Amino acid sequence: MPSNALIEVNKLEKKYGDNEVLKEIDGVVEPGQVICVIGPSGSGKSTFLRCLNLLEQPTAGHVMFEGKDTQSFTEDELTTMRERMGMVFQNFNLFPNMTVLENLKLAPIRVKHMSDAEAGEKALNLLKRVGLGEKADVYPASLSGGQQQRVAIARALAMDPEVLLFDEPTSALDPEMVGEVLAVMKELAEEGMTMVVVTHEMGFAREVADQVWFMADGYILEKNEPNELFNHPQNERTQDFISKIIGN
Ligand SMILES: Nc1ncnc2c1ncn2[C@@H]1O[C@H](COP(=O)(O)OP(=O)(O)OP(=O)(O)O)[C@@H](O)[C@H]1O
Numbered sequence: 001m002p003s004n005a006l007i008e009v010n011k012l013e014k015k016y017g018d019n020e021v022l023k024e025i026d027g028v029v030e031p032g033q034v035i036c037v038i039g040p041s042g043s044g045k046s047t048f049l050r051c052l053n054l055l056e057q058p059t060a061g062h063v064m065f066e067g068k069d070t071q072s073f074t075e076d077e078l079t080t081m082r083e084r085m086g087m088v089f090q091n092f093n094l095f096p097n098m099t100v101l102e103n104l105k106l107a108p109i110r111v112k113h114m115s116d117a118e119a120g121e122k123a124l125n126l127l128k129r130v131g132l133g134e135k136a137d138v139y140p141a142s143l144s145g146g147q148q149q150r151v152a153i154a155r156a157l158a159m160d161p162e163v164l165l166f167d168e169p170t171s172a173l174d175p176e177m178v179g180e181v182l183a184v185m186k187e188l189a190e191e192g193m194t195m196v197v198v199t200h201e202m203g204f205a206r207e208v209a210d211q212v213w214f215m216a217d218g219y220i221l222e223k224n225e226p227n228e229l230f231n232h233p234q235n236e237r238t239q240d241f242i243s244k245i246i247g248n
Pocket residue numbers: 016019021039040041042043044045046047048
């Protein structure tokens with residue numbers, strides 16, 4: 001395997017009963033890369049993402065993290081790996097009964113054993129970074145969806161992750177809020193954050209991704225640089241998908 005792979009997936013398979021959702025998936029994520037995973041609804045994109053941090057247990061195949069096979073991980077090693085892979089969900093998943101600041105401080109205090117003051121300072125800096133320095137003491141419900149998602153990104157960053165996994169981070173947002181979240185993600189990409197992003201935002205994939213992976217029926221049918229994949233798709237299914245979303 002390439003020595004610089006952060007994540008490597010070999011012959012990954014996932015079944016739910018008889019439903020084969022992921023089939024023979026191979027892929028490498030290198031440090032600093034932004035991978036966008038695109039494809040039709042139900043093609044297995046979210047399941048693939050959740051297999052990367054073993055929120056879903058693969059049925060077969062291997063997920064390697066920093067060259068180590070996660071299958072051989074103890075529970076403690078798995079927990080550590082998940083802490084190093086931040087995840088941002090479609091529906092933000094903030095704790096509603098905690099203020100924005102408390103949401104951000106929780107994991108650094110509990111998991112990294114940071115002092116309250118240290119975690120608070122870090123949280124405030126991260127909130128400023130996502131443009132929400134003024135919102136530290138409010139509750140998530142008083143924020144717009146776009147603001148809540150930016151808080152969720154800041155919360156993931158509070159653990160200093162090695163990689164961020166995004167599961168359709170803008171799909172639950174009103175259209176006018178999509179841009180503010182994508183702008184934060186683009187900034188992170190420019191700062192060198194390694195990211196795997198399941199998305200329907202083709203403009204973002206085209207502009208920000210180093211590689212776009214096209215999934216259909218549980219296979220990754222095509223991987224390429226965005227310009228190649230969008231302008232010269234090789235696989236018939238990719239051509240069909242792209243002509244449907246871009247052609248009209
Ligand atoms: N926990 C589960 N139990 C059973 N089947 C599941 C589960 N999670 C996903 N599936 C099935 O796996 C298939 C792929 O789902 P997945 O959510 O990964 O697709 P997707 O490409 O992310 O779709 P979308 O773009 O609509 O979110 C679907 O047929 C879905 O019904």
